[in-house]
Amino acid sequence: MTALEQAQGLLAAWAQETRTPEAGRLDVVIAPEKLVAATTALFDARWGYLAGITGLDAPKSGQIEVLYHFCAGAYVLTLRIALAREKPSIASICSVIPAASMFERELAEMFGVAVVGTPDPSRLFLPDDWQDGVYPLRKDFAEEASHAE
Amino acid sequence: MPSERFVIPIGPQHPALKEPGHFEFSVEGERVTGATVRLGYAHRGIEKACEERNWVQSLYLLERICGICSHIHTTAYCLGVERLAGVEVPPRAQAIRVLIAELERVHSHLLWLGVAAHEAGFDTLFMYSWRDRETVMDVLEGLTGNRVNYSANVLGGVKYDLDEARAETIRKGVDYLEARTYYYLELVVHDPVFVQRTRGIGTVTREQAEWLGLVGPAARASNVARDLRVESPYAAYDLFPVQMVLETAGDLEARVSVRLKELFESYRVIRTILDKLPTGEIKGRMPKKVREGETVSRVEAPRGELFYFIKSNGTDKAERVKVRTPTLCNLAPMMTLAIGHQLADMPMLLAGVDPCFSCNDRSIVVRNAQEAETRWTWEQLRRYGIEVYKCKR
């Protein structure tokens, strides 16, 4: 059994859809409220480590997709979660993986995804005088809006 | 009885690290009780900028994420985009990529050794290692024309080829460096001053390292087998395999020796590549537009796993380029580990993970019209120094 098959088994209970976009990768779509449970399952089985969190803005479909990449050796497992673009919010996984803190701070300030329960919600990258509510990695970002009056 | 608590801000401009990052340590007496970090002084918004530039322009931008590991950034990017576009890269090009990547690792580790020595108050070693680092800088310059930001990678291959004469100068440089590295390895485990600052300091157990998600030499020093060159050989690492270097102690000393021992692997790989360089083209054809899709590209930078997520929407621009640098992985665990240590150990602890916060044109010398040389030799510099003093007086 390869590591990816094992992961597929671990996540079977929550997977809405499973894809293999390239060799060595597995994408599993899950519902937002299942994130912590799925992460815990991976963590308990000692499946790889969290390599990063990517946000993807898709204004056309009115969604922000959040990708949690887990790596184990050459394998990459991605948990994909679609959030509504209006008021996106997701639970923090720091209780399971404390090192996710930095990634969550980045996600919050770049995409405006509220990460509920993240231990340190302060800004990581953006300047102090950045206008609240303006998120640079959203597709409709305009630089002028970021300057606070 | 609880003593008074202080918050000590360090940075963003500080003598310890050459890059801006702002740390705040709360201390009780000399003991650190809390640590936070604020980045963003070097945040330029590169990920967004990649969405506004075309595939080729982004390459030069991404190269300038970090001047120390510029080549590995473009390698990750090129490998990803080439995979998306379905472009075959000639084996010679892949081998040259690996060659330059290993040379870059040599320069980066020697640089780090110097900075770590400086933090430990051992400036002589700093000067030594940087002097020797000039050897590899010369090699890189000879190969690519620039000391930093070599821009050797292009989409579809590499820009520079090498011949036997060039290979010979590289071999000579590597021979010299190998001898020096033996000396350093000897030094860092025996010099009492250095050992006092490193042995048993900032120890990370294997469980902690795995759990906290450390990558790169910092993880390997705690016996966590994470090295993408071995686990998932990219570019030409399948033709020229490397061996993973592991240490068990997990303290600063182990982090120093992992990096130094890795250098020997790099020297070996560099020599093998020079001996067995595949023949053929150095560049494949790259289309202007890249077909729709997503890819993950992971490579082993000198500091650890570098993670790229690239999404194309079928045009000549990227839909999204996500870069996760190894420092972001390693910094959070270090903040946790700082607690309980002496304040005086903080610079060393930070330097131990080798943080890189920032993570083209050709070389230019500002020169007078009279001077024809574009480069100064040692002797010329010396004479210039004397002259400057003479005429000032």
Place this chain on the structure above:
Amino acid sequence: MRLEELWEQLEARLATWGRTHSPWAVHFNSGSCNGCDIEILATITPRYDLERFGVKIQGSPRHADILVCTGPVTRQARERLLRIYEQMPSPKFVLAVGTCAISGGVFQGCYNVVGRVDAVIPVDMYVPGCPPRPEAIIDGILKLLEKAQAEGVAT
């Protein structure tokens, strides 16, 4: 009366001589990629050895005569750059190292970048290159000192 004038002149010349012969420099990275910074660091190491010209790179702006700037100025670093400049005692000089510091370089138009260094503080000398070679940086500093000496350093 004449003697006093002479004395003042002598004093000024002495000050200029002192300042241009052993200036201290401080380095600030306002958002660079590191390339320029490691080359600046390389200038103080044995092959280049900036100290042979009497120039010392040290940590505190309060003891510095020359501010060596690298990188485009990011929004977060802007305040710091201004503050460091203000903390330096007069007379002070600024050296902008690298394409980014001169024009913003490849980072022009990025959302967190204010732009070049001379949009924030006055710059006395520019060293182009991405990154400039250590020799170029040394040359830049020496040209700066030459200029300072020729103009006479006012207090």
